[in-house]
Amino acid sequence: MSSTKLNSEGVLLFEQPFARVPYENYRKVFRATQRNIERELGNVQAVSNDLLKRSKSREVNLEDAAKSVDGMIGRVENLKRKLSELQDTAGKPTLDVTRERLQHLMTVETLQTTGSLDFSRWADTRLDRWLVDWALRTGRENTARTLAQDRNIETLVDIDLFTDIRRIELALSKHSCTEALAWCSENKTALRKIKSTLEFELRLQEYIELARDQKKQEAMAYSKKHLVPWQETHLPQIMQAATLLAIKSSTTCGPYRRLYDDSRWLDLIQAFRLAIYNLNSLPTEPLLNLALYSGLASLKLPSCNDRSSHNVDCPVCDPSINTLAQEVPFSHHANSTIVCRISGKIMDEDNMPMVFPNGQVYSREALEDMAAKHDGMVTCQVTDQKCEFSALKKVFIS
Template sequence: MADLKSLEHPTLKVPYEILNKKFRTAQKSLDREASHVQQAARELESTISGGNVRARDITSLLGGMVEKLQVLKRKAEESISEELAASNVCKRRLEHLKERETLTSAGTVSQGAVNQWKRKRLDRMMVEYFLRNGYYNAAITLAEKSDIKDLTNIEIFLTSREIEKSLANHETSKCLIWCHDNKSKLRKLKSNMEFNLRIQEFVELIRSERRMDAIKHARKHFPSFEDEHLDTIQRVMALLAFPIGTEIKPYKALFDETRWDTLIEQFRQENYRLFQLASQSVFTVALQAGLSALKTPYPLMHFTCVFLY
């Protein structure tokens, strides 16, 4: 089980992080709806205690309270359903990993069953490798053919792909929404993703000769980053005094279009960190370990199969 513990950490950690996120989101949502119900109850109580109450006023207040209770009930049911789905994914993955131990510790080991489990494991590794390298259709096809979709992180990578596409199109809105949705976790990771996005928005406003809008943008968004990034903010603000085609190095680099590629790569790495995914795929790590352990000059895939099997 040693190799399972070292290589399969993301297999369980990712769905756990998703479950944890859904729980925290649901808690905030339900707390908000519960406060609305409490407010409606206070309004009803205040109206009743005020005297000279008309029946239609009470009916209206009761109707509003019932509506808020229905919203609370609906959101609670949706949250429970989502959390159960996420917990079931955790359970299925845990059962899949425990299956290996069950097969090898049994009195009579079925080599066919063990090989089938190893093949499924290799397919999972290949799916992740395909996803990390942008072969999404191949990853989805393999996952469906091998019936391992619940054992992979396809949804995370598909969401990541949409954000990367938007950044490639010089759009920041989707990535900023992602930053907002994961604000607390990113703060713990000391991520500067949102700050870099705000800088890029500032640069693009200057590039389009909207310098007054750039100043308004800076006043709105930069103050919250002053404590940690004051020097960078001061350097960026100096762009207001330079033409777009400036050759002065610190400012020329800020106008460089390749900054968008840097943002895409940063988002990719931050997303890995968010879900505690390694910077390299498990397949790559397994392959490198196999190449290090074996000295015979067999083909590349043979090394992998020997190591995994």
């Protein structure tokens, strides 16, 4: 088995989302914990301050003070229970997933060559992960779950994340912003950091639906509560939206017809997907596609666009992945590799290229095999010209 020195940095190039997703999940757990602590302890602090103030002015008796203290103890115990449940149901499992994924990545750093059996196993697992990722992104959730269970890689793939994405996108496709807005609330700080306007677009869409139904009072109240806070950055859009209250959804006026157009829901789905991918450092393309792009870009030649010269062993020429190959540039090789279009084998000093009188070149091995089967005659695969094998000339690679 041939082997080369393992470039761990290159191997880990696509692995940022692999570690980032559980990190983001645990950060959500941390924020939920922080909110619970601030809310409950804030209430306890308020009651304590009130009790202290009344005690100084001697406006409280022992029975009221005891009830206040009991109430504070109850809140703290309730907080402890909530935090314990949150840690058991989300915190610990997420930490376990993070630890297992990091250990999986650390395996690469201990390997020396690509020819080792351990790297082969690791690469097989990576391919399984990429296949699950591809299945999840293309709506094949049952296939993804089955493959993950069969390969025992449930903790190494993001089925729950994509299930959540699909749930929210399905709600948006049914013209409901509720689920997406709840997600925005959970990730408000992170969305603000990446300057995402997803929440505004969702709020605007809910306002548009109220205007569509001619619920003018509700629309004005909604705008005051949810759109006006965005006026520093979205004032023109808010002013345009305000005009909708005087315009029906059947309008033919371009700007307002576009606001009422149902295609906005598709735009919201795309905006939500882009935002959640961004927060989790997920590429917009499946990881499997990105890996294929890299390989195809190193193989694609101008001849691959010519159907008459397709090579049976060339991945770029393969009809099943040729669509992906069309999106990558041609490869740039300092030294060309000449491949026989009959056999798919590389032509070199041991398998010399042979040229027909018409200039077409094929490998000696393929032509010798053809001549042996046809009484010394060979046929050009491009022009169908026939000639004797003895009429061919050797070509020397320089």
